[in-house]
Amino acid sequence: MMPDDPMEDDRTDFLRELIFNDRLHGTALEITRRVIEWGEGALSEKERYVFQRNVIEVFVTDECSRRGCRIPWSEMYQAHDNGGMCGDCRHMDAKIMNRSLADG
Numbered sequence: 001m002m003p004d005d006p007m008e009d010d011r012t013d014f015l016r017e018l019i020f021n022d023r024l025h026g027t028a029l030e031i032t033r034r035v036i037e038w039g040e041g042a043l044s045e046k047e048r049y050v051f052q053r054n055v056i057e058v059f060v061t062d063e064c065s066r067r068g069c070r071i072p073w074s075e076m077y078q079a080h081d082n083g084g085m086c087g088d089c090r091h092m093d094a095k096i097m098n099r100s101l102a103d104g
């Protein structure tokens with residue numbers, strides 16, 4: 001991602017949320033702190049690999065598991081905890097669930 005990408009700020013917020021919620025430890029935590037402060041460009045090749053493997057691949061959901069929608073960074077942390085759904089689908093799911101409970 002380019003440094004002037006407007007999405008970058010949102011991604012930084014997401015990374016902060018991971019740290020705030022105590023989801024990162026050891027090297028992953030250290031490297032993520034560095035990314036927040038200096039950007040991914042400040043990492044060595046090895047560190048970038050660790051960042052991708054231990055942070056991005058673990059916590060980032062590319063596509064919503066319900067309809068394949070693109071998940072915005074602002075919903076990324078929640079998506080990780082709710083089976084990979086975007087905000088819209090999560091609400092929709094909750095609604096359907098409530099209705100079937102009421103009908104049943």
Ligand SMILES: [Zn+2]
Nearest residue numbers: 064069086089
């Ligand atoms: Zn969705």
